[in-house]
Amino acid sequence: MTNEKILTKLESFDPELCGQLKRALKQQRITLSLIPTTNAASPFAAFLKGSTLGDEIIDHHKTHHRSSLERLAVARAKELYGAEHAIVRTGSLAIASRVVMLALLKKGDKVLSFNLRKSEHCTGDLQYDFVKFGVEPDTLELNFAKVQALAHKHRPDMIIYSPVNYPRNIDYAQLRRIADEVGAYLWIDMGQNSGLVAAGKIASPVPYADVATFAASDALHGPQNGIILCKDKIAELLDRTVIETGHSSLKKNVLASLALVFKEADCMEYQDYAQQVLDNARGLENGLLGAGCKLLCSPTENHLVLVQLPDGSNGEEVADKLKEAGLLVKAETLMTSDDNISYPILRLSSLDSATRFLQAEEMEAVGRILGQFLNSPQDEAAMQTVSKFIKKLVEDLPLFAEDWLPEMEAFDDGDAEMAMRAMIHWNI
Numbered sequence: 253m254t255n256e257k258i259l260t261k262l263e264s265f266d267p268e269l270c271g272q273l274k275r276a277l278k279q280q281r282i283t284l285s286l287i288p289t290t291n292a293a294s295p296f297a298a299f300l301k302g303s304t305l306g307d308e309i310i311d312h313h314k315t316h317h318r319s320s321l322e323r324l325a326v327a328r329a330k331e332l333y334g335a336e337h338a339i340v341r342t343g344s345l346a347i348a349s350r351v352v353m354l355a356l357l358k359k360g361d362k363v364l365s366f367n368l369r370k371s372e373h374c375t376g377d378l379q380y381d382f383v384k385f386g387v388e389p390d391t392l393e394l395n396f397a398k399v400q401a402l403a404h405k406h407r408p409d410m411i412i413y414s415p416v417n418y419p420r421n422i423d424y425a426q427l428r429r430i431a432d433e434v435g436a437y438l439w440i441d442m443g444q445n446s447g448l449v450a451a452g453k454i455a456s457p458v459p460y461a462d463v464a465t466f467a468a469s470d471a472l473h474g475p476q477n478g479i480i481l482c483k484d485k486i487a488e489l490l491d492r493t494v495i496e497t498g499h500s501s502l503k504k505n506v507l508a509s510l511a512l513v514f515k516e517a518d519c520m521e522y523q524d525y526a527q528q529v530l531d532n533a534r535g536l537e538n539g540l541l542g543a544g545c546k547l548l549c550s551p552t553e554n555h556l557v558l559v560q561l562p563d564g565s566n567g568e569e570v571a572d573k574l575k576e577a578g579l580l581v582k583a584e585t586l587m588t589s590d591d592n593i594s595y596p597i598l599r600l601s602s603l604d605s606a607t608r609f610l611q612a613e614e615m616e617a618v619g620r621i622l623g624q625f626l627n628s629p630q631d632e633a634a635m636q637t638v639s640k641f642i643k644k645l646v647e648d649l650p651l652f653a654e655d656w657l658p659e660m661e662a663f664d665d666g667d668a669e670m671a672m673r674a675m676i677h678w679n680i
């Protein structure tokens with residue numbers, strides 16, 4: 253049955269649900285996301301996830317038993333990131349995070365964490381003593397001498413670095429050295445930097461970390477699964493914890509989708525995409541600066557841009573107004589090493605803009621229009637200005653640009669080619 257027939261029958265059978273689907277597609281076409289976790293899936297990965305492979309489930313009750321699809325996904329993840337061991341079974345990054353803590357920590361253990369990251373996953377029996385380290389309030393950079401002093405003072409069992417609010421690259425070797433000095437595990441959550449790492453555009457933490465995690469969605473355009481990379485010395489412990497916590501069932505369609513995105517990320521087209529991500533982040537940054545905004549932790553060295561909100565602005569209200577105008581942003585607080593000093597910000601990402609094939613010059617214009625809105629009364633007239641600009645910019649763009657797909661053989665069937673290209677354009 254073709255997609256068109258499926259949609260027709262779905263609309264007849266469940267018009268309420270089909271209406272939501274159509275509204276979501278229409279909204280995505282006229283909306284630009286600057287939220288790091290909002291990005292289109294690869295059309296190939298989406299196709300595989302919705303394929304007949306989903307009719308079969310694989311039950312794994314022993315750590316040593318892996319299907320051919322899981323072995324393929326694991327092998328590709330290891331090769332892509334140069335990892336000794338990979339786990340692809342966890343259904344989300346939150347689940348992967350809990351598995352890591354359950355495997356490597358015991359109740360009451362001390363954790364030295366960048367901005368207290370991963371403490372948000374600690375519920376129930378996950379009870380640990382978190383100690384914060386962060387950027388310095390004056391330089392907005394990490395001071396490794398102070399991190400070292402904190403580590404020696406508190407003697408943590410684990411050190412966690414997760415740069416979700418930090419657009420600068422760091423020296424992972426220094427964190428490794430500090431962890432070794434106090435006998436701590438080093439866990440690096442790459443977040444949305446996983447794509448730039450895969451493409452070789454920024455340094456990889458994998459050689460230095462005992463454990464590295466990331467979501468297969470976002471930067472890699474895959475399913476929502478959480479991925480765990482680790483050293484061989486703790487592989488068996490993590491594998492066993494995955495099974496003991498109930499993550500023993502896998503769908504073949506998800507495994508196939510994972511294997512696919514790891515292969516895509518190893519292609520030249522993905523390297524070009526990653527470079528566009530970097531270029532667009534710098535373009536966005538330049539536009540905001542041109543509009544008179546204050547940027548924090550600038551200049552960006554990855555996909556993130558942090559813009560400080562003007563005095564008196566409410567981040568959630570700003571985000572709601574911009575969403576209504578077709579621009580998705582994330583309001584956050586930038587923490588520092590001083591609990592008394594923090595900054596209200598918008599945490600912006602260039603991932604979705606690059607996926608839709610916007611260029612750096614266009615993102616500079618987006619930065620200007622966003623900056624002008626932030627420095628305006630933020631009233632209905634300002635919202636209309638943003639709305640008209642964004643709609644004109646993106647309404648004819650694909651949700652996932654065909655330019656980022658690996659080189660394909662020509663189709664023999666003209667109708668099939670047209671159908672495939674339509675699916676790619678609208679990410680159906």
